[in-house]
Amino acid sequence: MDLANIYKQFQADITYIEQELTRTLAAQHPVLREAATDLLRAGGKRIRPVLVLLAGKFGTYDLERLTPMAVALELIHMGSLVHDDVIDHASLRRGHPTVKARWDNRVAMYTGNYIFGHAIETTKVFHDQRVHMIISNAMNEMCRGEIAQIHDQYRWDQNFRTYLRRIKRKTALLIAVSCELGAIAAGAPALVQQKLYQFAYFIGMSYQIMDDILDFVGTNEQLGKPAGGDLRQGHITLPTLYALRTDAQLKEMLQRELTEQTASDINMEPILWRVRDSGGIDYAQMMSDRYLQKAHAALHALPECEAKMYLTQVAAYVARRKY
Numbered sequence: 001m002d003l004a005n006i007y008k009q010f011q012a013d014i015t016y017i018e019q020e021l022t023r024t025l026a027a028q029h030p031v032l033r034e035a036a037t038d039l040l041r042a043g044g045k046r047i048r049p050v051l052v053l054l055a056g057k058f059g060t061y062d063l064e065r066l067t068p069m070a071v072a073l074e075l076i077h078m079g080s081l082v083h084d085d086v087i088d089h090a091s092l093r094r095g096h097p098t099v100k101a102r103w104d105n106r107v108a109m110y111t112g113n114y115i116f117g118h119a120i121e122t123t124k125v126f127h128d129q130r131v132h133m134i135i136s137n138a139m140n141e142m143c144r145g146e147i148a149q150i151h152d153q154y155r156w157d158q159n160f161r162t163y164l165r166r167i168k169r170k171t172a173l174l175i176a177v178s179c180e181l182g183a184i185a186a187g188a189p190a191l192v193q194q195k196l197y198q199f200a201y202f203i204g205m206s207y208q209i210m211d212d213i214l215d216f217v218g219t220n221e222q223l224g225k226p227a228g229g230d231l232r233q234g235h236i237t238l239p240t241l242y243a244l245r246t247d248a249q250l251k252e253m254l255q256r257e258l259t260e261q262t263a264s265d266i267n268m269e270p271i272l273w274r275v276r277d278s279g280g281i282d283y284a285q286m287m288s289d290r291y292l293q294k295a296h297a298a299l300h301a302l303p304e305c306e307a308k309m310y311l312t313q314v315a316a317y318v319a320r321r322k323y
């Protein structure tokens with residue numbers, strides 16, 4: 001069974017969540033409405049809502065209770081993408097023009113804020129203060145991750161710890177709380193909530209590392225943008241960090257040729273080949289696999305049920321995102 005079959009099993013529930021996302025993003029102002037719904041139509045894997053639903057199977061599964069959680073988390077993710085595209089000057093996402101590209105930075109920033117506002121409003125049905133603390137902490141950490149990424153642009157002297165902390169904040173944490181909050185909404189036992197959080201956190205770390213590998217080796221069709229986009233924007237990911245440790249000349253090359261002023265004009269292919277040949281791809285793959293092993297260990301501690309089998313398939317999907 002692959003990820004598509006998991007979606008098929010939950011098709012009716014995911015369709016309901018999609019309808020709620022559309023309803024939630026409806027706006028009276030035509031630009032806000034079009035910008036937000038364009039982003040929604042661009043699609044996405046909806047991995048966070050799916051994880052909410054799967055985690056809900058470990059307690060009392062109630063779609064009406066799980067849906068606000070799934071919608072809120074997907075909206076937080078969507079809002080962060082709009083802001084990311086402004087920061088990164090990105091014109092494409094998933095092969096479609098970004099909100100920034102179709103309108104401008106101001107419209108994009110207000111669209112992102114509009115989506116965040118609805119995310120927070122959606123959770124008002126929950127009276128458990130833990131829910132609001134978890135969501136606010138996740139949003140706070142995501143912002144810290146974004147600021148760190150801006151601060152670390154074109155800084156070639158970073159270490160692995162800085163990178164791992166950044167992807168935890170930007171990616172893994174929201175995936176982790178998707179499982180945690182789904183379990184809380186379903187009234188699952190505390191230990192189950194903890195193990196689901198750990199599983200999803202490790203999956204999120206592995207997923208982001210694989211994304212960073214694909215940025216060096218993926219095709220335009222896979223990425224929806226040219227390879228090497230992260231490095232061109234000065235984002236130093238794990239393959240490059242490893243390459244900088246093993247290739248003494250690479251740092252000089254990057255410092256000399258790749259700056260914010262020259263990035264749009266430079267031919268990236270020689271740099272990409274240098275990173276690929278350094279062993280950085282293999283090292284990053286090993287780190288991704290290590291997080292997957294930790295995810296499986298957390299999964300092993302969960303009670304046996306159909307949802308556990310589906311989570312195993314989610315882990316297999318992450319592992320199969322090869323190049």
